[in-house]
Structures are given as C-alpha cells and as structure tokens.
Amino acid sequence: MKPVRVGICGLGTVGGGTFNVLTRNADDIARRAGRPIVIEQVAFRSLNPECDTTGIRTTSDVFEVATNPDIDVMVELIGGYDLARELVLTAIENGKHVVTANKALIAVHGNEIFKAAHEKGVIVAFEAAVAGGIPVIKSLREGLGANRIEWVAGIINGTGNYILTHMRDEGRAFEDVLAEAQALGYAEADPTFDVEGIDAAHKLTILASIAYGVPLQFDRAFTEGISRITAEDVEQADNLGYVIKHLGISKRTEAGLELRVHPTLIPKERLLANVHGVKNAIAVMGDAVGPTLYYGAGAGAEPTASAVVADLLDVARDISTAHRYRVPYLAFSGIGDDVNKLPIMPMEDIITAYYLRLLAVDRPGVLARVATILSEQGISIEALIQKEATEGELVPIILLTHRTREKQMNEAIRLIESLADIAGPVTRIRVESLDEQE
Numbered sequence: 020m021k022p023v024r025v026g027i028c029g030l031g032t033v034g035g036g037t038f039n040v041l042t043r044n045a046d047d048i049a050r051r052a053g054r055p056i057v058i059e060q061v062a063f064r065s066l067n068p069e070c071d072t073t074g075i076r077t078t079s080d081v082f083e084v085a086t087n088p089d090i091d092v093m094v095e096l097i098g099g100y101d102l103a104r105e106l107v108l109t110a111i112e113n114g115k116h117v118v119t120a121n122k123a124l125i126a127v128h129g130n131e132i133f134k135a136a137h138e139k140g141v142i143v144a145f146e147a148a149v150a151g152g153i154p155v156i157k158s159l160r161e162g163l164g165a166n167r168i169e170w171v172a173g174i175i176n177g178t179g180n181y182i183l184t185h186m187r188d189e190g191r192a193f194e195d196v197l198a199e200a201q202a203l204g205y206a207e208a209d210p211t212f213d214v215e216g217i218d219a220a221h222k223l224t225i226l227a228s229i230a231y232g233v234p235l236q237f238d239r240a241f242t243e244g245i246s247r248i249t250a251e252d253v254e255q256a257d258n259l260g261y262v263i264k265h266l267g268i269s270k271r272t273e274a275g276l277e278l279r280v281h282p283t284l285i286p287k288e289r290l291l292a293n294v295h296g297v298k299n300a301i302a303v304m305g306d307a308v309g310p311t312l313y314y315g316a317g318a319g320a321e322p323t324a325s326a327v328v329a330d331l332l333d334v335a336r337d338i339s340t341a342h343r344y345r346v347p348y349l350a351f352s353g354i355g356d357d358v359n360k361l362p363i364m365p366m367e368d369i370i371t372a373y374y375l376r377l378l379a380v381d382r383p384g385v386l387a388r389v390a391t392i393l394s395e396q397g398i399s400i401e402a403l404i405q406k407e408a409t410e411g412e413l414v415p416i417i418l419l420t421h422r423t424r425e426k427q428m429n430e431a432i433r434l435i436e437s438l439a440d441i442a443g444p445v446t447r448i449r450v451e452s453l454d455e456q457e
C-alpha cells in the first residue's frame with residue numbers, strides 16, 4: 020500500500036524522539052498501520068545530534084513542510100502559540116493532516132483549528148499533548164465512549180510532580196530540582212508554565228473538552244501552581260496523613276463543570292498520592308465503567324514520541340475512511356451549533372476541604388479569634404496543629420477544615436489576614452479525599 024509521507028517540524032526533545040522511534044520501529048509500525056510511514060522532510064533550526072537525517076530532505080523553513088505537496092501529514096513539534104497556529108492552519112489549508120504535541124496551541128487555538136480541519140476534511144491529532152506517553156485521549160474518546168463522564172482528576176504535569184517528589188524525598192531545593200527536570204527535557208521552553216500550573220491547565224482544558232463534549236475554554240480554568248508550596252507544608256501534610264500533589268480536576272455538577280488546577284492534599288493511601296517523579300496518572304469516572312486509572316511517563320523524548328507515533332498510526336488507518344465516519348477528535352460531534360452548553364462554574368462556587376497554614380503572634384486568644392472567624396463563615400475545623408512557641412517567635416498554626424464553599428473560605432482568609440495577631444498571608448491548599456471518586 021502507498022506509504023504515508025510525514026514532515027516533522029522541530030527536532031528538539033520530542034521531535035528527536037519521534038524521528039528516532041519512527042526510524043527504529045519502522046517495520047513494526049508499517050505492519051500495524053497497514054502501510055509504511057516514512058519521513059519525507061524534516062525542518063529544524065539546529066540539527067539534533069541524536070538523529071541521523073542522511074537521505075532525508077531537510078530545511079530550516081517549517082512552512083516548506085506545511086506546503087510541500089509530497090507530504091500527507093505534518094507533525095508540529097516546535098511548540099508555542101502564534102507561529103505554531105499559523106503553521107498548523109497553513110498545513111490544513113494545504114490539505115495536510117496534522118499531528119501535534121502542543122497543548123498550549125490546542126487549548127488556546129483549538130476551536131479555530133478544529134473548525135478549519137473539519138471544513139477541509141483533515142485530521143488534527145494530539146494524543147501527546149496530554150500526559151506524555153499515556154494514551155488518555157484515546158481512552159476517553161474511544162475506550163470510554165459508552166460512558167457519561169462524571170469527573171476527571173489527575174497529575175498532568177511531569178515537571179511539577181518531579182519537583183514535588185524530589186523536594187519531599189530528598190529535601191532538595193525547588194530551583195535545583197527544576198534545573199534537573201529542564202536538563203532531562205521534561206520542562207516547557209518557559210518553565211513557569213510548569214510551575215505555575217499553566218501547562219496543567221492547558222491539558223485539563225483539553226481533557227474536559229473531550230470528556231464532556233464542550234468547547235475548549237482555557238480562559239475559564241482556575242490555575243494555581245506549586246511555586247508557593249514550602250517544605251513546612253509538605254511536612255505538615257505528611258503529619259496529617261496526606262501528600263501534596265498538583266492536580267487538574269474537572270467534575271460535572273448540577274451547576275456546571277468544575278475546571279481547576281492547583282496543589283491538593285490527597286490521603287496517602289490513594290493511588291494518585293503514590294505517583295512519583297515524572298510519572299503522570301489520570302483517574303476518570305464513567306457512569307458505566309466506574310473509576311479507571313491511566314498511568315505512565317508524563318514527559319520526555321521517547322515516551323512523548325510514543326504518543327506522537329500512535330497518532331500517526333491512527334491517521335494512517337483513518338485516511339482510508341470517509342472523514343464523517345471517523346471518531347471525532349475534539350468533542351462529541353462536528354464543530355457547530357450542536358456543542359454541549361454545560362457552563363464552567365465560577366471558582367467561588369467550588370466546594371472542598373482546606374489545609375490552612377498561618378503564622379501567629381503567640382498571644383492568648385489568637386486561636387479563639389481564628390476559630391470564631393471560621394465558625395462565623397460556617398466552616399468547621401477537622402484537625403489542628405499548633406507548634407511550640409519560642410520566645411518572641413511567630414507560631415505556625417495548621418488547620419484542616421471540613422468541606423466548605425470557596426467563597427466562604429475566601430472571606431474567612433480575608434478576615435484572618437486582617438487580624439493584628441496574624442503575620443503575612445495565609446497559605447491555603449485544597450484537599451480532595453477522592454473518597455467518592457475511587
């Protein structure tokens with residue numbers, strides 16, 4: 020059968036991995052796809068020393084690939100928003116299928132890109148955009164296609180989980196572990212995307228769109244990163260029986276969809292609490308199947324390449340089918356008026372339990388004043404740790420609350436921070452028991 024001809028744009032971590040996996044496993048891939056998948060052209064700024072491009076057409080102009088009539092599928096691995104958008108739209112305009120690992124691109128410009136692809140009858144596949152090598156998009160789109168999805172929750176940033184794991188287990192400094200994750204090729208070009216939760220919010224936006232059949236709404240996601248987590252929080256969470264993980268959480272509720280990314284206390288015995296290093300794990304609850312869990316490498320050259328090449332295999336199989344019969348890539352059906360109108364809930368309406376850490380002046384009555392504020396907001400305390408005070412020092416007070424509405428907690432924190440006995444901002448970490456979820 021006629022080969023599928025691929026053009027790769029970008030030969031960095033993922034581009035290099037994709038090039039090497041496609042080359043090394045060419046025979047197996049051809050057997051699985053029913054036809055060979057060949058690299059026709061590669062565009063890069065500087066050659067990746069791990070890739071032997073001998074005999075392959077190369078260029079420094081990515082648009083040469085997007086417009087090359089000898090190419091069936093363009094693989095976008097340059098990253099970023101604007102140039103990648105222009106490149107992908109050019110490839111679509113030129114009738115090419117597109118495979119990308121670029122979650123920023125899909126989360127922010129996906130609605131426009133899918134509309135263009137739908138009109139042109141081409142495929143835009145993006146398995147590698149969420150959770151590296153874990154086939155969670157395929158699982159949601161196809162394996163769980165019979166289910167009404169109730170919630171999706173998971174660790175979806177490998178760099179962040181790598182940092183939290185090594186800070187906890189080895190007591191290492193944040194910056195030191197981040198530099199290591201960058202050297203290993205896990206981090207984004209701008210690592211603030213990893214540590215401030217933006218990358219995870221991109222991924223959660225994509226997962227929610229597929230899970231519930233809603234348009235991509237990155238601008239509605241609540242996003243908080245791990246940069247303010249201290250060693251003290253990690254230790255106190257441990258004392259209370261919890262582990263701090265950075266989670267993306269999306270739940271279907273009667274009021275709409277929750278879409279939130281933030282550090283979270285999870286009970287130590289939960290599966291997600293035991294996912295370490297660069298590994299990601301996503302739990303999905305379907306009404307028919309119940310809870311399911313997807314686990315594996317969330318970043319890195321060849322794990323991510325595994326997902327990119329899986330998309331190429333899908334494209335190779337799908338292009339022999341009329342496009343209206345293909346599994347829709349984004350939501351439930353074509354891009355049009357029939358999209359699901361489930362609203363994204365305001366963060367103020369989210370209900371969860373909280374871990375609070377405050378620094379208090381050691382004076383009689385301070386705890387009573389804090390407890391009164393919480394009680395006046397209808398918030399009850401589940402556990403409390405107050406450390407011994409040393410003369411003249413501020414005392415950390417750790418509180419674990421029962422579930423309450425975010426709006427009430429915002430007001431309680433505002434009032435606590437205004438007390439003369441309290442120094443500095445209150446640290447708040449949300450708690451997910453995941454009880455009803457696993």
Ligand SMILES: NC(=O)C1=CN([C@@H]2O[C@H](COP(=O)(O)OP(=O)(O)OC[C@H]3O[C@@H](n4cnc5c(N)ncnc54)[C@H](O)[C@@H]3O)[C@@H](O)[C@H]2O)C=CC1
Nearest residue numbers: 029030031032033063064096097098120121204318319323
């Ligand atoms: N590194 C990882 O583990 C993962 C990365 N991704 C995504 O994959 C994409 C690529 O990421 P990495 O490979 O890590 O980045 P990278 O920075 O290692 O590679 C990007 C490559 O594209 C090249 N490039 C950029 N603009 C170009 C242009 N105009 N013309 C030619 N070459 C150009 C750069 O020189 C670089 O070699 C990003 O969208 C990223 O979010 C997704 C999953 C995992």
Ligand SMILES: N[C@@H](CC=O)C(=O)O
Nearest residue numbers: 176177178206207318
């Ligand atoms: N920077 C990302 C790469 C994969 O998506 C991460 O660390 O998860």
